[in-house]
Amino acid sequence: MNRILVTGGAGFIGSHLVDALIQKGNQVTVFDNLDRQVHPRGLPNHFNLRSTFIRGDVRNRQALKEVVCQADAVVHLAAAVGVGQSQYQIAHYVESNIQGTANLLDILVNEKHRVKKLLVASSMSIYGEGLYRCRQCGRVKPELRKGPQEIEGSTDREKVRISRSDWEPKCPRCGGEIKAIPTPEDTPLIANSIYAISKKEQEEMALLIGKTYGLPVVALRFFNVYGPRQSLSNPYTGVTAIFLSRVKNNHPPVVYEDGQQTRDFIWVGDVVQACLLCLENEKADFQVFNVGTGKPVAIGQMAELIIQLLKKKLTPEITYTFRKGDVRHCFADTTQIRKALGFQAKTPLREGLLKLAGWARKVEAKDRFEQAAKELKEKGLT
Numbered sequence: 538m539n540r541i542l543v544t545g546g547a548g549f550i551g552s553h554l555v556d557a558l559i560q561k562g563n564q565v566t567v568f569d570n571l572d573r574q575v576h577p578r579g580l581p582n583h584f585n586l587r588s589t590f591i592r593g594d595v596r597n598r599q600a601l602k603e604v605v606c607q608a609d610a611v612v613h614l615a616a617a618v619g620v621g622q623s624q625y626q627i628a629h630y631v632e633s634n635i636q637g638t639a640n641l642l643d644i645l646v647n648e649k650h651r652v653k654k655l656l657v658a659s660s661m662s663i664y665g666e667g668l669y670r671c672r673q674c675g676r677v678k679p680e681l682r683k684g685p686q687e688i689e690g691s692t693d694r695e696k697v698r699i700s701r702s703d704w705e706p707k708c709p710r711c712g713g714e715i716k717a718i719p720t721p722e723d724t725p726l727i728a729n730s731i732y733a734i735s736k737k738e739q740e741e742m743a744l745l746i747g748k749t750y751g752l753p754v755v756a757l758r759f760f761n762v763y764g765p766r767q768s769l770s771n772p773y774t775g776v777t778a779i780f781l782s783r784v785k786n787n788h789p790p791v792v793y794e795d796g797q798q799t800r801d802f803i804w805v806g807d808v809v810q811a812c813l814l815c816l817e818n819e820k821a822d823f824q825v826f827n828v829g830t831g832k833p834v835a836i837g838q839m840a841e842l843i844i845q846l847l848k849k850k851l852t853p854e855i856t857y858t859f860r861k862g863d864v865r866h867c868f869a870d871t872t873q874i875r876k877a878l879g880f881q882a883k884t885p886l887r888e889g890l891l892k893l894a895g896w897a898r899k900v901e902a903k904d905r906f907e908q909a910a911k912e913l914k915e916k917g918l919t
């Protein structure tokens with residue numbers, strides 16, 4: 538039996554992983570500060586009481602040390618999670634995600650412990666734009682888009698035209714049309730938010746320390762994870778949960794740009810399988826893996842699917858506005874994790890969303906989207 542510490546184990550992905558680890562006969566300790574934005578009512582009902590819960594903050598080295606020193610393996614999921622919010626709560630995101638990880642690594646290097654493996658939760662957001670192909674120039678990685686409102690010298694009429702049709706990034710070499718292709722792990726990283734920078738730093742610090750001291754570390758770049766237990770009242774993270782919360786409250790989901798931007802949505806159960814394989818298999822050690830499906834889904838389509846599944850008579854509200862830093866397309870190249878560990882996401886989107894809708898009908902969802910959107914606007918981010 539292994540003693541596994543899951544930081545952030547009361548959260549969305551963590552709680553599913555904890556269930557699976559217990560199911561496999563592990564002894565699990567959860568270290569989580571029950572961040573009020575994620576857990577407004579404290580420890581969630583779904584929390585697995587067969588695990589040991591310690592309320593603690595990864596920013597507190599002493600408290601973290603006590604749990605790390607009891608563990609055989611650590612899965613580090615605790616983090617402040619929210620791309621837009623990280624652009625104005627900068628110190629909070631840096632302290633939670635970078636300093637929190639620094640504390641963990643500092644303990645692993647300087648204290649007596651028996652940890653034999655560390656998994657860290659990285660994110661697709663560290664890529665910025667995904668990879669594209671240009672007919673003339675081959676594989677290219679565009680810079681972040683400026684957004685229509687920033688195009689200098691454009692008249693109002695031009696702005697409208699741009700905002701409705703010209704969302705796609707252009708080839709950084711020849712300026713021509715480009716098409717999104719799967720993004721592999723060796724794509725250059727252009728982190729486009731403080732959250733993304735914090736995840737990139739976390740990943741690099743963990744791998745560096747792992748390699749330096751011979752401690753097996755695995756960094757998992759999760760794409761857009763969806764499933765039950767993602768907070769439906771937290772408007773800062775998880776587009777699926779935000780749309781669900783809107784639709785459940787009979788409000789149209791609000792879609793930025795023209796709705797044709799795409800993401801890679803992966804079912805939480807598949808993410809848990811990827812984590813288990815990485816914990817169990819030595820071939821994962823010191824590797825970075827994309828954890829996605831490899832299939833792009835348009836955000837506007839996701840909004841429509843959620844409306845359909847909740848059987849509501851609503852139409853997505855397409856805003857044709859740009860959120861600074863948003864990427865147009867990014868979906869996973871999943872070759873590396875498939876070759877190394879035989880992992881492939883199994884759950885089709887419709888099947889996952891059906892299960893998610895069934896769960897969403899039964900739980901409370903406070904629609905706080907307007908408040909989050911107002912904050913972005915006030916900070917000049919939309």
Ligand SMILES: NC(=O)c1ccc[n+]([C@@H]2O[C@H](COP(=O)([O-])OP(=O)(O)OC[C@H]3O[C@@H](n4cnc5c(N)ncnc54)[C@H](O)[C@@H]3O)[C@@H](O)[C@H]2O)c1
Nearest residue numbers: 545548549550569570571572594595615616658660759762
């Ligand atoms: N959900 C996704 O789509 C997604 C995508 C990419 C990466 N990730 C990463 O996966 C991990 C888990 O994400 P999630 O979706 O389950 O988020 P979540 O917000 O549901 O879970 C995070 C948990 O961490 C806890 N936490 C936050 N700050 C903490 C601190 N300072 N000390 C201790 N605990 C703290 C929270 O209370 C929460 O229970 C995060 O590291 C996130 O960056 C998630």
